Every structure is written in structure tokens, then in C-alpha cells.
Amino acid sequence: MGSASPGLSIMPSSRLLLTPDTVLRTDLEKVAGVSVGPERQDWSPSPPATPDQGLSTFYLSYFDMLYPEDSSWAAKCPGVSTREEPPKEPEQCPVIDSQAAGGSLDLSQGGLALEEHSLEQVQSMVVGEVLKDIETACKLLNITSDPVDWSPGNVQKWLLWTEHQYRLPPVGKAFQELGGKELCAMSEEQFRQRSPLGGEVLHAHLDIWKSAAWMKERTSSGALHYCASTSEESWTDSEVDSSCSGQPIHLWQFLKELLLKPHSYGRLIRWLNKEKGIFKIEDSAQVARLWGIRKNRPAMNYDKLSRSIRQYYKKGIIRKPDISQRLVYQFVHPI
DNA sequence: CAATAGGAAGTCC
DNA sequence: GGACTTCCTATTG
Numbered sequence: 001m002g003s004a005s006p007g008l009s010i011m012p013s014s015r016l017l018l019t020p021d022t023v024l025r026t027d028l029e030k031v032a033g034v035s036v037g038p039e040r041q042d043w044s045p046s047p048p049a050t051p052d053q054g055l056s057t058f059y060l061s062y063f064d065m066l067y068p069e070d071s072s073w074a075a076k077c078p079g080v081s082t083r084e085e086p087p088k089e090p091e092q093c094p095v096i097d098s099q100a101a102g103g104s105l106d107l108s109q110g111g112l113a114l115e116e117h118s119l120e121q122v123q124s125m126v127v128g129e130v131l132k133d134i135e136t137a138c139k140l141l142n143i144t145s146d147p148v149d150w151s152p153g154n155v156q157k158w159l160l161w162t163e164h165q166y167r168l169p170p171v172g173k174a175f176q177e178l179g180g181k182e183l184c185a186m187s188e189e190q191f192r193q194r195s196p197l198g199g200e201v202l203h204a205h206l207d208i209w210k211s212a213a214w215m216k217e218r219t220s221s222g223a224l225h226y227c228a229s230t231s232e233e234s235w236t237d238s239e240v241d242s243s244c245s246g247q248p249i250h251l252w253q254f255l256k257e258l259l260l261k262p263h264s265y266g267r268l269i270r271w272l273n274k275e276k277g278i279f280k281i282e283d284s285a286q287v288a289r290l291w292g293i294r295k296n297r298p299a300m301n302y303d304k305l306s307r308s309i310r311q312y313y314k315k316g317i318i319r320k321p322d323i324s325q326r327l328v329y330q331f332v333h334p335i
Numbered sequence: 336c337a338a339t340a341g342g343a344a345g346t347c348c
Numbered sequence: 349g350g351a352c353t354t355c356c357t358a359t360t361g
Contacts, residue, residue, distance in 0.1 A: 248348075250351075284338085297353075302338085308352055310340065326338055326361085 133264065134212050137161060140257055140294055142249060146213035147206060150180030153296070160293045162205050164286070165264070168198035184210060251308050252317050252331070254291060255279070277334030281327040 138145045141161055143154040150158065155178050159171055174194040175183065183206065191199035191206075249257075258265040259279055268283045268290070281287050284302035292300030309329060312318035321330040 248351085295352085300353085304353060304355090306339075307341085307354080311352070313340090320339090324339090 130208065131212050131216070133261070134209060136257060136261055136264075139249070140254060140290070142294065145209070145216060147180045147209050148184050148213070150183070152177050152179050155180060155183050157293055157296075158209075159202070161290075162202060163198070164289065164293070166201065166205070168201055169195070171195040171198060171202070249294065251291065251305070252312060254294060255287075256331075258287070258290070272328060275334060276321075277331030278321050279329060279331075280325075281329070284327060 134145055141157045159175055188203045191203035258269050268286045269281050272278045272280050288300050288302045288305045291305055309318055316332050318329050319332055
């Protein structure tokens with residue numbers, strides 16, 4: 001049989017007749033624009049006050065994490081608006097321009113050089129970051145990056161995770177029993193029918209995943225760097241291997257993964273002293289919840305999670321720091 | 336009152 | 349059997 005319905009495989013590719021980052025960008029804009037709620041997600045910069053600030057904020061947050069040391073230039077970098085291809089999505093550009101509208105092109109000196117190379121580079125970096133985020137989520141959830149391959153269980157995990165990440169209203173059982181193929185075949189309208197409040201955003205997020213999977217497959221021929229490249233500064237090779245091979249993830253690995261993505265999880269858990277491996281759990285309930293999603297343990301809570309951490313004391317994996325503080329732990333072997 | 340500590344038994348791969 | 353998970357009691361800040 002035709003197995004994967006034609007539309008399924010054609011859809012992403014037809015969309016990607018445009019450059020990959022154009023497509024992703026469109027999805028990103030959608031997600032950012034649509035999901036702007038009273039309480040935006042955790043991607044660091046200040047919550048947008050208006051819908052069109054949402055997009056800028058969305059991008060800037062990525063600039064932020066690309067240039068954590070000096071994000072000031074990005075904050076006033078309307079260079080973003082000097083796009084070369086306005087013909088394509090005219091109505092989406094003004095949104096980006098909203099920052100420039102404020103005037104103040106501070107690109108006078110040094111800015112020009114930046115402007116020259118920045119746009120495309122920044123765009124590809126942003127896309128790269130999105131792809132990395134997806135890889136991270138895959139690791140944390142133990143699901144494949146291509147939604148088409150998801151089991152109904154995987155779909156539920158992804159839904160729970162995405163809900164949590166972007167503070168979407170719970171979909172409950174609206175998508176129960178759906179596998180990845182069915183999910184991917186659904187239109188935005190169908191998403192909205194199943195989940196009137198968050199369906200549209202969920203669909204946009206899924207779209208990003210689909211695009212990413214398509215891009216990944218397209219470039220996979222020579223590229224096996226994917227897994228390892230996701231956590232630049234992180235573990236040793238052997239550790240990367242274990243987290244890439246779909247083996248059950250250990251709690252300490254999970255915690256480290258969260259710690260490696262401060263722009264996504266910094267409000268839940270963060271380094272107090274990265275060199276020494278000291279970290280603080282800022283939101284114990286949420287960290288436990290994510291761990292529960294990962295392990296399919298809906299009843300997981302901080303009481304149980306912390307008991308697991310305490311098992312690490314004996315094993316010499318995690319300990320309490322010399323100066324014990326609430327919710328602060330230390331990896332015995334940092335880096 | 337939530338966090339910490341650790342024993343004990345159960346589950347899951 | 350290892351790596352949690354679940355439950356529980358006692359202690360601490």
C-alpha cells in the first residue's frame with residue numbers, strides 16, 4: 001500500500017522548495033506570534049507586551065543565547081530588518097521591523113560590518129539553535145526527531161512537553177491514540193478542532209519539527225555529527241554516546257541536559273557554579289514534572305526525584321555542596 | 336511547611 | 349542486578 005499518504009511526504013518538501021530557513025522562520029514567526037500570551041515562555045528576554053513584540057522577542061532571545069556575553073547589540077540590531085528578500089513574505093517583515101521603527105540604528109560604527117554578514121549568519125544560527133533545541137527535546141523525551149515515526153505514546157509525551165514548555169492549555173485526551181503519522185497528516189484546522197485554545201500553536205510547533213526532520217534527513221547523507229554537536233560544551237564522548245543511543249537516560253544526565261539549555265530551562269534549574277558543578281533547582285515541582293514525563297511516571301514529584309538524587313550520594317555522582325543550601329546540589333565530577 | 340536524609344520494599348528493563 | 353520509584357519516619361531550617 002502507499003503507506004505514508006502522499007500528502008504526508010510531499011507536504012514538507014513542497015514547503016521546503018523555499019530555503020529551509022525561510023520555512024522555519026515562517027513557522028517560528030507563527031509560533032512566536034500566535035503563542036504570545038499573558039505569560040510568555042521562558043526564553044529569557046522580557047515578556048512581550050504586544051503581539052508583534054512577540055516575534056522580535058522570539059528572535060532576540062535566540063540572539064541572546066547565541067551571544068550571551070554581549071547581547072546588547074542584538075537588542076538594538078534592526079539589522080534584522082534589512083532583509084534582502086522582502087518580496088517573499090511581505091506581511092511578515094513589518095513585524096520584525098517593529099524594532100527598527102523605534103529608530104535608533106546604532107549600527108553606525110562597526111555595525112556596518114556586522115550588517116554585512118550578520119543577517120544570513122544570524123538566520124542560519126537561529127535555525128541551527130532551533131534544530132539543537134529539537135535534538136535536546138528528543139534526548140530528554142527519548143523520542144525520534146521525526147514526528148512521523150512517533151508512537152501514540154511518543155505523541156503524548158511531545159504534547160505534554162510542548163504544553164509545558166510553552167505554557168499552552170492542556171489538551172487532555174484530545175489527541176489520544178493518535179500516532180505520529182496521523183498527527184502529521186492533520187491540518188491546522190483539525191488541530192484547532194481538537195484543541196480550540198492551543199491547537200493552532202501546537203500545529204505550528206509540529207510544523208517546525210516536521211521541517212527540521214525533513215532538513216535533517218536531507219543533509220543526513222554525510223552528516224552524523226548531529227547528536228554530538230548538540231551539546232557543544234558538554235559531556236565526554238562516551239556520555240554523549242549513551243544519551244544518543246536511545247538507552248534509558250539517567251536522572252543525572254537528564255538534569256545536566258536541562259542545565260545545558262538555560263534559555264529553555266533556566267527558570268527551572270540553573271548553575272550556581274558551573275565549574276564546580278553546583279546547581280540549583282529553582283522550580284522543584286516543574287523539574288519533577290518534566291522528569292515524570294520523560295519516565296512516563298505521571299505521579300513523579302520532587303519528593304521522589306530528590307530521593308533518586310540522594311541515591312547518587314553513595315555512588316559519588318551528586319552530593320550536597322560544602323555549604324549546604326536548599327535545593328542546591330553538586331555534581332561530583334563536573335564538566 | 337517544605338526540604339533533607341536514608342531505610343525498606345517494589346517495579347521495570 | 350542496577351536504577352530508579354514509592355512510601356515512610358525522623359530531622360532540620
